[in-house]
Amino acid sequence: MKKLKILAAAAASLPLLLQAAPPPDSSAALEQRLAARLAGDRTGACVVAAVIDKGQVLRARSCAGTRSDPAPAMDAAFEIGSVTKTMTAFLVADLIARGQWSLDDPIAKHLPAGTSVPRQGERQILVRDLLTHSAGLPGLPPGMQIADPSSPYAALTEAQVLAALGEVTLTRPIGSQSEYSNFGMMLVSLAVARSNGGDFEAALRDKLFKPLAMESAFIAKPLAAGPARGHLPSGKPTAAWTITSNLAGVGMVKATLSDMERFALAELGEGPAPLVARMHQTQQPLAHGFAMNWMHRKIQGRDLLMHEGGTGGFSSLVALDPAAHRAVVLLSDTSLADLGGLGDIGLSLLGLKVPVQPPRLAIATPAALLKAMAGDYRLAGLPTRIWAQDGKLMFQAQGQGAFELLHDSRGAFYPAEFSALLVPVPAAEGQPVERFSWRQGGGMVEAERIGLASAVPSISNPAWRDWAGEFQIVPQFSLKVFEREGRLMVQGTGQPAIAADVAGADRIEIKAVGAVVEFERDVSGKVAAAVLKQGGQVLRGAKK
Numbered sequence: 092m093k094k095l096k097i098l099a100a101a102a103a104s105l106p107l108l109l110q111a112a113p114p115p116d117s118s119a120a121l122e123q124r125l126a127a128r129l130a131g132d133r134t135g136a137c138v139v140a141a142v143i144d145k146g147q148v149l150r151a152r153s154c155a156g157t158r159s160d161p162a163p164a165m166d167a168a169f170e171i172g173s174v175t176k177t178m179t180a181f182l183v184a185d186l187i188a189r190g191q192w193s194l195d196d197p198i199a200k201h202l203p204a205g206t207s208v209p210r211q212g213e214r215q216i217l218v219r220d221l222l223t224h225s226a227g228l229p230g231l232p233p234g235m236q237i238a239d240p241s242s243p244y245a246a247l248t249e250a251q252v253l254a255a256l257g258e259v260t261l262t263r264p265i266g267s268q269s270e271y272s273n274f275g276m277m278l279v280s281l282a283v284a285r286s287n288g289g290d291f292e293a294a295l296r297d298k299l300f301k302p303l304a305m306e307s308a309f310i311a312k313p314l315a316a317g318p319a320r321g322h323l324p325s326g327k328p329t330a331a332w333t334i335t336s337n338l339a340g341v342g343m344v345k346a347t348l349s350d351m352e353r354f355a356l357a358e359l360g361e362g363p364a365p366l367v368a369r370m371h372q373t374q375q376p377l378a379h380g381f382a383m384n385w386m387h388r389k390i391q392g393r394d395l396l397m398h399e400g401g402t403g404g405f406s407s408l409v410a411l412d413p414a415a416h417r418a419v420v421l422l423s424d425t426s427l428a429d430l431g432g433l434g435d436i437g438l439s440l441l442g443l444k445v446p447v448q449p450p451r452l453a454i455a456t457p458a459a460l461l462k463a464m465a466g467d468y469r470l471a472g473l474p475t476r477i478w479a480q481d482g483k484l485m486f487q488a489q490g491q492g493a494f495e496l497l498h499d500s501r502g503a504f505y506p507a508e509f510s511a512l513l514v515p516v517p518a519a520e521g522q523p524v525e526r527f528s529w530r531q532g533g534g535m536v537e538a539e540r541i542g543l544a545s546a547v548p549s550i551s552n553p554a555w556r557d558w559a560g561e562f563q564i565v566p567q568f569s570l571k572v573f574e575r576e577g578r579l580m581v582q583g584t585g586q587p588a589i590a591a592d593v594a595g596a597d598r599i600e601i602k603a604v605g606a607v608v609e610f611e612r613d614v615s616g617k618v619a620a621a622v623l624k625q626g627g628q629v630l631r632g633a634k635k
Contacts, residue, residue, distance in 0.1 A: 172400025172437035269379035280340025321404015401428035
């Protein structure tokens, strides 16, 4: 899932453990690093991990220890979620190597005849647009009905996915901007299946799993390993996710740690030569910070390839540093996507200096915070009430049932019965909370207290004044630029404000998160847009 990494890293007020340690040199050291991230965490998550460093493979498992469920076996099969997309990319590379596909093929060429595919004049949606999430398609098929939230894709059919294409109206030039789309990858999965005899799982098994001896990897037909049990972020068990097989390239592979070690080793070049050549093709940068589904990131001078995955009960990460011949595989039996995922510990295990978050401990909500949170808000257009009741914080959106919000040591609130996270924007002492972000299903929306008059971002310093304002970077994320107590500040949707430094003409640097913002002016000289550059991504947002 797509995430703008000005996100959790921007929370400068949170206690962060800055780790610049080299990769662990033993399985015991790896276990210690995992325990520092997990011990006592209110999610109860268990993580199995592998660190590959120049051919040496270290393995370890660590659990938060806050739930009664037993730890998953080291050889259990985990749902790897969207890491599956990198395997789908391998099948695309295989079709290209066999002369059946090209990155510049219109995807319509590989879908059933008569499928209505949106286009802009002569410009069609190409395979490369889908693999870089820049086709302009929404995250999910328009009109998709979710009968069972615990397995949201279970009832989705191939026919429904194809029909949904006809409901899409493209709102920006194809290929111009990246916005993560599971819908787009369902189409690629279906097209790949059609070009491989009509069976996606068989293609993946015969072309990838068998050659790499990934003996337990599967989609719908379990093989050697028993499946791990998935959990919500509250620690409660949850159902496995399923999908019709030919759409499964979006994120439905189940695999053991050993399977994923073999996959990562092959991505580093250790495997059959034809297979490694196809993997190498998937790693070549294409556009918008993407290779073929791999996210291409340059961090601290190192060219990395990464992909995180998440389902209703699992999280995963594969991160590669090809030049160092190093990789990290993390598999969690708990959904952590709404909590920031596994990227912090994964990058640290690669030897990068990154902030590693401490465990989220379940704590009581202070009485002052109960009072500050209580009030009426508007969340995604819905009137929403929050109130204190017998020392508990209660939440109810209009037309929906009420439920309790629990509290954790990172200042966030969460429900016990489903995965979501409420993060209040800190208020001055004794003042009510004015805004909060609500994160659920990989997305985020912002709520504002009803009756609050929104302050227009302003700057008094004449050297910075033109930059003041709010810039819409992506549909659910904007960036405010303003002045506070003589400091130049930026604030992303649902996040604390952080300081920025002037780095040149119409250019500022946000050092805390390794980002740069460049301002664009129109013909009259007024600032009309901001360009956010971070981690290899370049995102432009018009001024509101």
